[in-house]
Amino acid sequence: MRSHRRATDVHGRGSIAWRVYEQCEALAIEDVHDNPDIYNPDSPIRSELILPLGEAGILITSSLTAATFDDEDRVLGEILASNITAALEQVERTAEIRAREAELARQNERLEEFASVVSHDLRNPLQVAEGRLELLKEDCETEQVAPIERALDRMDALIEDILTLAREGDRVSELEDVDLRDVCEACWQHVETAEATLEIATDKTIRADRSRLQQLIENLVRNAVEHGGDDVTVTVGDLDNGFYVADDGPGISADERESVFDAGYSTADDGTGFGLSIVKQVADAHGWNISITESEVGGTRFEITGTEHA
Numbered sequence: 001m002r003s004h005r006r007a008t009d010v011h012g013r014g015s016i017a018w019r020v021y022e023q024c025e026a027l028a029i030e031d032v033h034d035n036p037d038i039y040n041p042d043s044p045i046r047s048e049l050i051l052p053l054g055e056a057g058i059l060i061t062s063s064l065t066a067a068t069f070d071d072e073d074r075v076l077g078e079i080l081a082s083n084i085t086a087a088l089e090q091v092e093r094t095a096e097i098r099a100r101e102a103e104l105a106r107q108n109e110r111l112e113e114f115a116s117v118v119s120h121d122l123r124n125p126l127q128v129a130e131g132r133l134e135l136l137k138e139d140c141e142t143e144q145v146a147p148i149e150r151a152l153d154r155m156d157a158l159i160e161d162i163l164t165l166a167r168e169g170d171r172v173s174e175l176e177d178v179d180l181r182d183v184c185e186a187c188w189q190h191v192e193t194a195e196a197t198l199e200i201a202t203d204k205t206i207r208a209d210r211s212r213l214q215q216l217i218e219n220l221v222r223n224a225v226e227h228g229g230d231d232v233t234v235t236v237g238d239l240d241n242g243f244y245v246a247d248d249g250p251g252i253s254a255d256e257r258e259s260v261f262d263a264g265y266s267t268a269d270d271g272t273g274f275g276l277s278i279v280k281q282v283a284d285a286h287g288w289n290i291s292i293t294e295s296e297v298g299g300t301r302f303e304i305t306g307t308e309h310a
Helices: 016-023 071-139 145-168 180-190 210-228 275-286
Strands: 002-005 027-029 047-052 058-063 176-179 197-201 205-208 233-239 242-247 289-294 300-305
Touching (some): 027 071, 047 071, 058 071, 071 145, 176 180, 176 210, 180 210, 205 210, 210 233, 210 242, 210 275, 233 300, 275 289
Parallel strands (some): 197 233
Antiparallel strands (some): 027 047, 289 300
8 A cells, every 4th residue: 555645644753754754765664563663553564665755745655564575666666756756846836837827917917907097097187287288388488387397297207117117017029139239329319318429339239129128228328318417428338248338427336236226216306216127127027137337437337248149
């Protein structure tokens, strides 16, 4: 007869079965009645083959006849136990994966609901306020209009960044070969860069989701302009296993470098605090690493590594 149980379910600590479980070594017993640690002296069972199953417990094969199991039985039993252990571990891993997938599905559903609320319930009154402000500008000239306009622009930027974080998440679409120079030039056209200068020192092609890579670079450029000033110089260059985006602004102090990727963290008065969080999110979605160091001229240098070259 055979049974798969945890050692403590059928035998106490210090018993033969417990020792097998604890030491993780198979044991063939010719006659359990000759062993002083026998759990039940009145048992009709004479011989046992006890096999460990890792954290899952033990497998016990018993016989009413003494000396039933030999070395060959133990070897075959260990092979069987190994297969059972692997199967049980696979079942456990599958259950964990399904639980994680279910939790992710619930999280995605909540995020989508949140994004819908943000998009509808916040955007609608914002659009009303922007429309009323335009009418106000036509009706009168006042110095109060400019601060209201800046506040509404900031709200619009916040909503856009929040929607990006909620809807995009740590996901990428199909990867393609992307020319880094082309993406940087396109990003420069989509960001308000004032008198800033872009220097591209790369001809690298990488495997990436173009749209999400553009999000990453646009936010790094926007961050450089926000913190480095209107005349900042932004440089994109090669690394052995990636690329960097650097500027000649004031830089980021060492004690702030871990915090800047936190959602809502910003040292700029007009920053949303979500730009670098989106950058980190895009890097994570691709399986890239991103770190911050000082540029050659004392500014900030973001290094994105682990990219796959096309």
